[in-house]
Every structure is written in C-alpha cells, then in structure tokens.
Amino acid sequence: MNQFTRLSDVKDPAALIKRGLELKANPFTSNVGERKVLGLLFLNPSLRTRLSTQKAAMNLGMQVMVMNMNSEGWKLEMNDGTVMKGDAQEHIKDAIRVISEYVDVIGIRTFPGLKDRSADYDEAVLSAVLKYATVPVISLESAIRHPLQSLADMITINELGIQKPKVVLSWAPHPRALPQAVSNSFLEWVKVIDAEIILACPKGYELADEFIQGVPVVHDQLEAFENADIIYGKNWSSYHHYGEILPVQEDWTIDGSKMKVTNHARFMHCLPVRRNVVVSDDVLDNQSIIYQQAGNRTWAAQAVLESILDQL
Amino acid sequence: MNQFTRLSDVKDPAALIKRGLELKANPFTSNVGERKVLGLLFLNPSLRTRLSTQKAAMNLGMQVMVMNMNSEGWKLEMNDGTVMKGDAQEHIKDAIRVISEYVDVIGIRTFPGLKDRSADYDEAVLSAVLKYATVPVISLESAIRHPLQSLADMITINELGIQKPKVVLSWAPHPRALPQAVSNSFLEWVKVIDAEIILACPKGYELADEFIQGVPVVHDQLEAFENADIIYGKNWSSYHHYGEILPVQEDWTIDGSKMKVTNHARFMHCLPVRRNVVVSDDVLDNQSIIYQQAGNRTWAAQAVLESILDQL
Amino acid sequence: MNQFTRLSDVKDPAALIKRGLELKANPFTSNVGERKVLGLLFLNPSLRTRLSTQKAAMNLGMQVMVMNMNSEGWKLEMNDGTVMKGDAQEHIKDAIRVISEYVDVIGIRTFPGLKDRSADYDEAVLSAVLKYATVPVISLESAIRHPLQSLADMITINELGIQKPKVVLSWAPHPRALPQAVSNSFLEWVKVIDAEIILACPKGYELADEFIQGVPVVHDQLEAFENADIIYGKNWSSYHHYGEILPVQEDWTIDGSKMKVTNHARFMHCLPVRRNVVVSDDVLDNQSIIYQQAGNRTWAAQAVLESILDQL
Numbered sequence: 001m002n003q004f005t006r007l008s009d010v011k012d013p014a015a016l017i018k019r020g021l022e023l024k025a026n027p028f029t030s031n032v033g034e035r036k037v038l039g040l041l042f043l044n045p046s047l048r049t050r051l052s053t054q055k056a057a058m059n060l061g062m063q064v065m066v067m068n069m070n071s072e073g074w075k076l077e078m079n080d081g082t083v084m085k086g087d088a089q090e091h092i093k094d095a096i097r098v099i100s101e102y103v104d105v106i107g108i109r110t111f112p113g114l115k116d117r118s119a120d121y122d123e124a125v126l127s128a129v130l131k132y133a134t135v136p137v138i139s140l141e142s143a144i145r146h147p148l149q150s151l152a153d154m155i156t157i158n159e160l161g162i163q164k165p166k167v168v169l170s171w172a173p174h175p176r177a178l179p180q181a182v183s184n185s186f187l188e189w190v191k192v193i194d195a196e197i198i199l200a201c202p203k204g205y206e207l208a209d210e211f212i213q214g215v216p217v218v219h220d221q222l223e224a225f226e227n228a229d230i231i232y233g234k235n236w237s238s239y240h241h242y243g244e245i246l247p248v249q250e251d252w253t254i255d256g257s258k259m260k261v262t263n264h265a266r267f268m269h270c271l272p273v274r275r276n277v278v279v280s281d282d283v284l285d286n287q288s289i290i291y292q293q294a295g296n297r298t299w300a301a302q303a304v305l306e307s308i309l310d311q312l
Numbered sequence: 313m314n315q316f317t318r319l320s321d322v323k324d325p326a327a328l329i330k331r332g333l334e335l336k337a338n339p340f341t342s343n344v345g346e347r348k349v350l351g352l353l354f355l356n357p358s359l360r361t362r363l364s365t366q367k368a369a370m371n372l373g374m375q376v377m378v379m380n381m382n383s384e385g386w387k388l389e390m391n392d393g394t395v396m397k398g399d400a401q402e403h404i405k406d407a408i409r410v411i412s413e414y415v416d417v418i419g420i421r422t423f424p425g426l427k428d429r430s431a432d433y434d435e436a437v438l439s440a441v442l443k444y445a446t447v448p449v450i451s452l453e454s455a456i457r458h459p460l461q462s463l464a465d466m467i468t469i470n471e472l473g474i475q476k477p478k479v480v481l482s483w484a485p486h487p488r489a490l491p492q493a494v495s496n497s498f499l500e501w502v503k504v505i506d507a508e509i510i511l512a513c514p515k516g517y518e519l520a521d522e523f524i525q526g527v528p529v530v531h532d533q534l535e536a537f538e539n540a541d542i543i544y545g546k547n548w549s550s551y552h553h554y555g556e557i558l559p560v561q562e563d564w565t566i567d568g569s570k571m572k573v574t575n576h577a578r579f580m581h582c583l584p585v586r587r588n589v590v591v592s593d594d595v596l597d598n599q600s601i602i603y604q605q606a607g608n609r610t611w612a613a614q615a616v617l618e619s620i621l622d623q624l
Numbered sequence: 625m626n627q628f629t630r631l632s633d634v635k636d637p638a639a640l641i642k643r644g645l646e647l648k649a650n651p652f653t654s655n656v657g658e659r660k661v662l663g664l665l666f667l668n669p670s671l672r673t674r675l676s677t678q679k680a681a682m683n684l685g686m687q688v689m690v691m692n693m694n695s696e697g698w699k700l701e702m703n704d705g706t707v708m709k710g711d712a713q714e715h716i717k718d719a720i721r722v723i724s725e726y727v728d729v730i731g732i733r734t735f736p737g738l739k740d741r742s743a744d745y746d747e748a749v750l751s752a753v754l755k756y757a758t759v760p761v762i763s764l765e766s767a768i769r770h771p772l773q774s775l776a777d778m779i780t781i782n783e784l785g786i787q788k789p790k791v792v793l794s795w796a797p798h799p800r801a802l803p804q805a806v807s808n809s810f811l812e813w814v815k816v817i818d819a820e821i822i823l824a825c826p827k828g829y830e831l832a833d834e835f836i837q838g839v840p841v842v843h844d845q846l847e848a849f850e851n852a853d854i855i856y857g858k859n860w861s862s863y864h865h866y867g868e869i870l871p872v873q874e875d876w877t878i879d880g881s882k883m884k885v886t887n888h889a890r891f892m893h894c895l896p897v898r899r900n901v902v903v904s905d906d907v908l909d910n911q912s913i914i915y916q917q918a919g920n921r922t923w924a925a926q927a928v929l930e931s932i933l934d935q936l
Contacts, residue, residue: 028347035652037679047385047407051377051414055349058375063682065675073671074896083900085799090896094914095671098895101919102675175397271410272386272402276395290406295413340659359697359719363689363726367661370687487709583722584698584714588707602718607725 001307005126005139006147006188013154013192016307020155020299023059027302032309033062039103040066040140043076043125044111048271048294049140049148053107056301060309065103078125092125096132105136105308112143112179114243120144121208136308138301144208146181149270150189151300156293157193157230160266164194165229168265170221171201172252172278174235177245182270183236184211200224202248208239221252228262233269233279255280259287268293313619317438317451318459318500325466325504328619332467332611335371339614344621345374351415352378352452355388355437356423360583361452361460364609365419371614372621377415390437404437405444412446417620424455424491426555432456433520448620450613456520458493461582462501463612468605469505469542472578476506477541480577482533483513484564484590486547489557494582495548496523512536514560520551533564540574545581545591567592571599580605625931629750629763630771630812637778637816640931644779644923647683651926656933657686663727664690664764667700667749668735672895672918673764673772677731680925684933689727702749716749717756724758729932736767736803738867744768745832760932762925768832770805773894774813775924780917781817781854784890788818789853792889794845795825796876796902798859801869806894807860808835824848826872832863845876852886857893857903879904883911892917 003009010016023029038057040050045068054064067073076095077088084091099106108129112120126142139147157165169186184207190197191214199207199217206217218224225231233254238244253276259265267279267288275281284290315321322328335341350369352362357380366376379385388407389400396403411418420441424432438454451459469477481498496519502509503526511519511529518529530536537543545566550556565588571577579591579600587593596602627633634640647653662681664674669692678688691697700719701712708715723730732753736744750766763771781789793810808831814821815838823831823841830841842848849855857878862868877900883889891903891912899905908914 037682039675045385047379047402048410051351051379051411054377055414058349065678067671067675073669077899081900081905084898085901089898090671091899094895094897094899094908097915098672098918099675101915102679102922271406273406274396274401275389275403275406276393277397281393284406291409291413294410298414357697359691359714360722363663363691363723366689367726370661583718585718586708586713587701587715587718588705589709593705596718603721603725606722610726 001304002311003130003137004147004304004308005130005137005142006145007192013189016151016303017154017158019306020151020296020303021158023302024296024299027059030306031061032306033057033060036104036309036312037063037065037102038105038107038305039099040064041099041106041108042068043070044109046109046140048297049109052297053140053148053301056298056305059302060305062305078128092128093132096129097134100134103135104312105138105305106133107138107140109140110142112181114177114179114237117242138304138308141181143179144181145185145188146270147185148297148300148304149182150185151304152293152296153186153268154189154193155296155300156268156289157195159292162229164196166196166198166227166263167230167232168198168200168224168228169232169234170224170254171205172233172235172254173248174274174278177237177243178235180207180236180239183207183234186232187211187215198224202246202250202252204238204240204246205236206240221250222258222261225258225261228265231259231262231265231267233267235278253277253280254283256282259283313616314623315442315449316459316616316620317442317449317454318457319504325501328463328615329466329470331618332463332608332615333470335614336608336611339371342618343373344618345369345372348416348621348624349375349377349414350417350419350617351411352376353411353418353420354380355382356421358421358452360606360609361421365452365460365613368610368613368617372617374617390440404440408441408444409446415447416624417448417450417617418445419450419452421452422454424493426489426491426549429554450616450620453493455491456493457497457500458582459497460609460612460616461494462497463616464605464608465498465580466501466505467608467612468580468601469507471604474541476508478508478510478539478575479542479544480510480512480536480540481544481546482536482566483517484545484547484566485560486586486590489549489555490547492519492548492551495519495546498544499523499527510536514558514562514564516550516552516558517548518552533562534570534573537570537573540577543571543574543577543579545579547590565589565592566595568594571595625928626935627754627761628771628928628932629754629761629766630769631816637813640775640927641778641782643930644775644920644927645782647926648920648923651683654930655685656930657681657684660728660933660936661687661689661726662729662731662929663723664688665723665730665732666692667694668733670733670764672921673733676921677764677772677925680922680929683926684929686929702752716752720753720756721758727759728936729760729762729929730757731762731764733764734766736805738801738803738861741866762928762932765805767803768805769809769812770894771809772921772924772928773806774809775928776917776920777810777892778813778817779920779924780892780913781819783916786853788820790820790822790851790887791854791856792822792824792848792852793856793858794848794878795829796857796859796878797872798898798902801861801867802859804831804860804863807831807858810856811835811839822848826870826874826876828862828864828870829860830864845874846882846885849882849885852889855883855886855889855891857891859902877901877904878907880906883907
C-alpha cells in the first residue's frame with residue numbers, strides 16, 4: 001500500500017481486517033518500522049487517533065514525531081498562487097514537502113470547513129498533501145472520510161462473529177455542526193463485510209449520493225432499528241443544506257427504549273460522544289462496545305502502517 | 313504497587329525511598345518497562361513533573377506518550393448523568409477508559425478548583441480517573457496531594473544524612489491563590505522518616521486536620537525557624553476560608569536574616585518559585601538544595617514506575 | 625564541542641560540514657546517543673528545527689523530550705533580582721538549571737524582542753541559558769544567530785560543487801518585522817567556505833557591523849544579482865532603526881526576470897517563506913534548492929549533536 005486515505009487505496013480490505021485481528025493477538029511480531037519515522041501532523045485536536053496511531057507505530061519499532069500545527073506551528077496557506085501577505089506564514093506545499101525530508105510516513109488530520117461543499121468533497125487539503133508529499137501518506141481523518149476509524153469498525157464488527165448482521169447507521173442530535181466523515185467512511189467500508197446496512201436519519205440529513213448508493217435510507221428511526229444487530233450512532237450536519245443544523249421534530253437521541261426493538265443490538269460510536277444528547281448513559285454503559293471499538297484503532301493503524309512500511 | 317496517589321498506596325515507603333537512591337546510583341539496572349507505554353495526561357501545565365517522569369520511564373525502557381488536554385484535546389465532562397450540551401466534548405469516564413486501551417500505565421495531573429472544598433478534598437477528578445481506568449494510575453499531582461514530589465523530598469532529606477532533623481514547613485507569600493497539595497502531601501510523607509516536623513503559618517492558613525494531626529502549628533515564623541535543620545518554603549491558599557488569600561500583617565518572605573536563627577538550615581522548595589516573593593535570591597542561591605530536590609524527582613518517579621511495572 | 629551557539633564555538637567548521645555530508649550518506653553509523661536525552665525547549669514556534677533536530681537525535685540513538693514553554697509551560701522571568709509578583713512564574717535560572725537535571729543536552733530556541741537592540745545583540749536570553757545550564761547547550765536559533773541553519777546552508781552550498789561561487793544574500797519584502805538572525809549567521813558562516821559574498825539590501829537595511837565587515841553592500845538588487853551563482857533570499861527588519869519596517873520604493877521581491885541576470889543561480893531560503901511576497905512561485909518551484917536545504921538541517925544537527933556527545 002502506498003497511501004491510506006480511502007477504501008480504494010486498499011487492494012484487499014478483507015486481508016487488512018484479518019491482519020488487524022492477528023496483530024491484536026500478537027502485537028510485536030514485526031520490527032519493520034525500525035529506523036523509520038512517522039510524522040503525525042494535526043491541524044485539528046485528536047485523542048484516540050493520536051494515541052492509537054502512536055502506539056501502533058511504536059509496536060512496529062517506529063519512532064514518532066507529533067506536530068500540532070495550531071499550538072506548536074503556524075497557519076498554512078492552502079491556495080496556489082496567493083500573494084501571502086495575510087495570516088498564513090507557510091504554504092502547505094512547502095510544509096508538506098519539507099516534512100517529507102524528515103519522516104518516512106506522514107499521518108495527517110484535517111477537518112472540513114463545512115462552508116464550501118465542493119472544496120470539502122474535493123478533499124482540497126488532503127489532495128494538496130498527497131500532491132506535495134514525497135513519502136506515503138496516511139489520513140488520520142480528512143474532510144469527508146475517516147478510514148482508520150472505519151477499518152477499526154470493521155475489525156470490531158468482525159469480532160462480534162454475527163452471521164450477516166443487520167447494521168443501522170443512525171443519525172443522532174448534537175449541539176454543533178459536525179463533519180460527515182465518519183459516517184461517509186463507515187458506509188464506504190461496511191460494504192466489504194457481509195452485512196445488511198440501513199441508514200436512518202431525519203429528512204434533509206441524507207448523506208452524499210456517492211456514499212449512500214445502494215443503501216436503504218429510512219426516516220423513521222424505530223422502524224430502522226427493528227431487529228438490528230448493530231446500531232452505529234453518529235451525528236453529522238446536513239449534506240444537502242451543507243454544514244447546517246436542520247430543525248428536527250422527533251427525538252433522535254438513542255436510548256434504552258429504542259434499543260428494545262433491536263435484536264439485543266450492540267451500540268457503536270467513534271467517540272468522543274456527548275452523553276445523553278447523542279445516546280443515553282444506559283445504552284453506552286450496558287449495550288455498547290465503544291471501548292473495544294476504540295481499542296481496535298491501534299490494530300487498524302498497525303495493520304495499515306505495516307502494509308505501508310512493507311513497500312518502503 | 314497497583315496505584316500511586318497517596319502514601320497509603322505504598323506498602324513500604326522506606327523501601328521505596330531506598331530504591332530511589334539505588335536508582336540514582338544505577339539508573340539503567342532494569343528493563344522492566346520494555347514494550348510498555350506510559351501515558352502522561354496533563355489537565356494543567358507542568359515542567360518538572362513531565363520531564364522527570366518521562367525520563368524515569370525511558371530509563372526503564374518504557375515508551376511515553378504525552379497528552380496536554382488543554383492545548384491538544386478538549387474539555388472533559390466531570391459529572392455523571394449530565395446532558396452534555398455544553399462545552400465539554402467528552403466525559404472523563406470515556407476518555408480515561410479509552411486511554412486505558414492504549415497505555416499500560418496512566419499518569420495524570422489535575423488541579424483543585426479552589427472553589428468547592430468538598431469536591432477538591434474528595435479528589436473528585438482523581439477518583440473518577442481511578443474508577444474508570446483499567447490500568448494502574450500514577451498521580452502527577454491531584455487536587456490535594458503531590459506524592460511524587462513528596463517522595464522526592466523524602467529522598468532528598470534522606471541524602472542530607474542528618475540524624476532526626478528539625479524540619480519546618482513554612483508558609484510564604486504569593487500573588488496568586490495556590491493549591492495546598494504539596495504541603496498536605498509533605499506532611500503526610502514526612503512522618504515516615506525520622507524527623508521533627510513543625511508547621512509555620514499565619515493564622516487562618518492552617519492546613520486540613522487530616523494532614524496536621526500531630527503536627528505542632530506555630531504562628532511565629534522566627535520562633536519556628538529556631539534551630540531548624542531544614543526549611544521547606546511553600547505558599548498555599550487558605551483551607552478554612554477555602555481558596556482565599558487572607559491579609560497577613562507580618563512579612564513571611566523567607567530571607568537570609570530569618571535563616572540565621574536556624575541551624576545552618578538547607579532551604580527546600582518544590583519549584584517553580586517566585587524569587588524575592590516566596591524566598592529571597594540569597595537563600596535560594598546560597599542555602600538551598602532546590603536543584604538536588606528537583607533532580608530527585610526522576611528517581612522518585614522511576615522507583616514508583618518500577619514498582620508498578622513489577623505487578624503487571 | 626561543548627556548546628553550539630555561533631561559529632566561534634566550532635573548532636574546525638570545515639570538518640563539521642564534511643561530517644554532515646558523511647552522515648547524510650550514512651545516517652546510522654554511530655550509537656553515541658544511547659541512554660542520552662536531548663531536551664528541546666521552544667520559547668517560539670518551530671517546524672523544521674524541531675523535526676530535523678529530533679530526527680538527528682534519534683538517528684544517534686538519543687531520546688528526545690520536547691517542551692513548548694508557551695503552550696505547555698509558563699512565562700519565564702529573564703531579569704535578575706526581580707521581585708516576581710507579575711506574570712512570570714519561574715526564573716529562567718531555575719528552569720534551565722532544573723532542566724539540566726533531566727537531560728544530557730539542551731536545545732533552545734528564543735527570538736529577539738526587536739525593541740531593545742542591546743539586549744538582543746547581547747543575546748540576553750541565550751547568555752542566561754548558557755550561564756545556568758550545567759549540560760551542553762545547542763542554539764536552535766537565538767536573538768541574533770541561527771547557526772544550525774547556517775551549517776545546513778554551508779552543507780547545501782558545498783553539495784552544489786561550484787568553484788568559488790558568487791553568493792548574494794538579498795533582502796526581500798515581508799509584512800512583519802522579522803529577526804536578523806538567519807542573515808547575520810549566514811554572513812558569519814559563509815566566510816568559512818570559498819565563496820564571494822555580496823549583501824544586497826535597500827538603504828537602511830544594512831546589517832550590524834560585526835556581521836558585514838568585509839562584505840560588499842550593494843543597494844541595487846539587479847546589479848548585485850549579475851552573474852551570481854546563488855541567491856539567498858531573506859527578509860529582516862532594520863538594524864539601524866532597530867526592529868522597524870522601513871519604506872522601500874523599489875520592488876525587492878525576487879522573481880524570474882531578476883534571476884535572468886544571474887549565472888543560472890539557485891535560489892535558497894531558510895523557510896518558512898511567504899510566496900509571491902519574498903519570492904515568486906516560479907523561482908521557488910523551478911530554480912530553488914529550498915527542500916534540499918531544509919533536508920540538510922537533519923545532517924547539520926546530527927553532526928553537531930555527535931560532536932557534543934563525543935565530549936560527554
């Protein structure tokens with residue numbers, strides 16, 4: 001693998017999921033990362049992604065350098081040809097090309113602006129990174145995808161051992177406008193495992209066509225939940241009224257009473273989660289596999305890093 | 313040892329002090345930390361604690377991941393059952409449980425709010441961390457205790473080799489309201505070595521009963537200093553008028569003239585210290601062992617980490 | 625070498641340049657850094673310096689601890705004798721002396737205030753660091769010098785293999801008042817290689833006498849560029865009207881038309897660079913060796929660290 005930014009970068013996703021599970025059983029099987037440096041570049045805060053990717057790299061013998069551009073660096077210019085008289089002190093072209101001199105693999109986290117849909121859905125920032133990096137790039141979440149999360153999600157679902165589970169990706173409320181990345185990516189990846197997938201969301205919250213193609217969309221949350229084996233809760237802002245929080249009449253918070261219509265479903269969420277807004281305490285504390293899911297971030301990252309290091 | 317948050321977590325404090333001194337003489341005797349990860353989580357800034365604990369861990373072969381929640385992460389919800397519609401993006405329950413997935417030992421620094429005495433003295437935040445962590449926890453200072461500092465202090469006093477020294481913990485002025493943690497902890501730990509301890513402070517600055525039980529409290533600084541072998545200077549805000557800075561008539565800054573009534577006492581302070589407010593330049597530069605004390609933070613942390621790793 | 629803060633700290637600069645090139649060819653020849661810790665202390669943001677120095681240290685087997693004083697620490701008091709009732713929580717004397725307890729080598733980045741020329745040109749902060757540190761100190765840029773940059777620059781010029789190249793250090797515009805450190809240091813170091821050096825700048829932008837001694841100063845940019853082999857672009861604020869941005873009538877932005885009068889010169893810059901303000905896109909993208917130059921920061925730092933570790 002030469003880069004890891006979306007499903008199509010992966011030749012054999014099923015093998016990658018399997019490799020993640022193997023690494024979970026035996027984390028220290030390979031020293032392929034020795035004398036290699038992973039540079040983690042955050043344009044946005046991160047906890048799970050930072051720690052799990054760092055741990056994955058160390059398990060492989062890599063050294064890790066973390067750079068938080070906001071608190072430790074400076075503003076980057078994203079557009080070409082600009083006369084840089086403003087706030088931005090360095091062009092992303094130069095920053096990424098230079099960082100490539102110091103590291104063997106770049107991991108980068110960016111977020112969508114949620115203003116300009118075309119820019120976000122063209123992955124403007126990530127595309128620039130890919131264009132200018134001279135070393136392999138791993139997305140630690142981009143404007144519209146979060147593939148390390150999705151790979152960990154597939155590993156987690158695989159561990160449940162349910163034969164063709166019914167999986168519901170359900171929108172849930174949140175006080176802020178959030179990216180669609182986790183949800184897009186989940187729909188992209190869930191197709192590689194043997195599962196039935198349904199998207200449950202209020203009208204106006206349908207995701208982009210490229211991601212919901214072939215996915216039944218249900219606007220009645222309870223109807224969608226019926227007999228489900230897995231409920232994946234997540235908030236996102238509207239794609240069609242881009243970046244907006246639309247008024248929703250019904251209560252979409254996921255709670256124990258709603259979970260009753262499922263087939264004793266397990267609740268999944270990528271975290272961080274706002275308790276009793278997205279989902280109630282009782283569901284999180286009694287029916288969720290959120291910590292197993294978070295733990296699997298390490299093995300997802302380690303499988304990806306290993307596959308990339310194998311090519312160096 | 314399964315956790316290190318207060319004296320009572322330590323079965324044999326004298327042995328731990330002795331082990332610290334042994335590690336100072338031979339830092340690289342053990343590789344018990346190999347393939348183990350220490351996660352250092354700071355809810356408040358730190359210099360000595362961060363660097364000394366990181367170094368201690370590396371001496372044992374551990375890997376270290378540092379997370380500054382304020383600049384690199386987000387606000388944590390501390391209360392149970394909250395409908396999380398406010399600033400906090402993640403519950404401490406979830407953050408700590410998830411971090412436990414990525415590290416073998418958690419070190420965490422928190423500070424008291426200095427508003428709600430019950431919450432602070434119940435160690436609300438540290439208790440939550442201990443409740444939710446599934447790996448051993450080391451306090452890097454909590455609301456009311458700073459045990460790594462106190463262990464280093466005991467190692468330092470031990471190194472002086474004075475037979476039953478007279479030790480005075482003296483309050484000193486400071487422009488801000490500071491925690492009582494270092495002082496509480498010092499009184500807790502000094503009892504395990506063979507010393508005479510006196511607390512010197514202005515009226516109203518007496519520490520909590522649980523810490524000054526059996527400790528003579530003197531309100532005349534010079535009287536307390538007489539014949540002392542060690543002066544431990546420190547500011548703290550009032551416990552009885554909780555978190556307040558009370559007006560003090562006398563000058564409590566520790567200076568050379570006051571040190572004259574002592575038995576050529578050595579001056580100690582946990583640092584950072586405000587020079588010429590808490591204590592004068594001449595005392596710090598000529599009669600103090602503050603750097604030796606700071607250096608011993610490494611050996612305190614290494615002894616603690618080693619003892620915890622031995623149990624894994 | 626016991627410290628690295630300016631050219632005069634280096635006994636044999638030519639040998640150090642040569643060693644940098646050797647390390648570039650064979651980065652992992654030495655494990656002299658094993659069980660040694662490098663502490664990197666930033667009072668100002670950094671990208672290249674942080675990552676390249678960290679990588680250099682890791683190549684030698686060192687452990688690295690990074691401390692960003694602004695976001696992770698607190699304000700340091702720089703003056704002696706102050707009654708520290710203000711913002712500063714710790715005196716630089718104590719911070720540096722304490723950090724010396726935890727690390728084997730200190731790397732520190734400071735910037736000039738650009739208000740008080742005497743303080744800046746006396747290297748007030750760096751001098752304090754050198755005075756109080758009990759371990760070797762490496763400057764990661766100080767008020768008036770940036771020797772790691774200059775060493776990398778000499779390595780880069782050496783790699784070009786041009787017989788006695790004509791080198792022009794040219795001032796260029798910038799919206800902010802910048803330090804003179806990179807330019808001062810470049811003039812200091814360029815004298816150790818066999819080159820012809822010219823300083824091109826608008827009137828009022830002449831650098832300090834100690835740095836331009838023996839260097840022809842030309843106020844006509846095109847005249848200076850004629851037949852040049854290397855154009856080193858850089859902005860700096862005025863030395864004579866200290867820290868000011870003076871009005872400049874002519875256009876000093878370096879572009880392709882100006883480069884035409886050179887001898888197919890290569891363009892150099894320390895980065896970060898404001899594109900189309902300091903220098904045009906076409907020069908950066910077609911005639912520059914800025915990435916090679918940035919990459920050489922690693923080998924400069926590694927040669928310096930190795931030489932210092934050899935003395936420990």
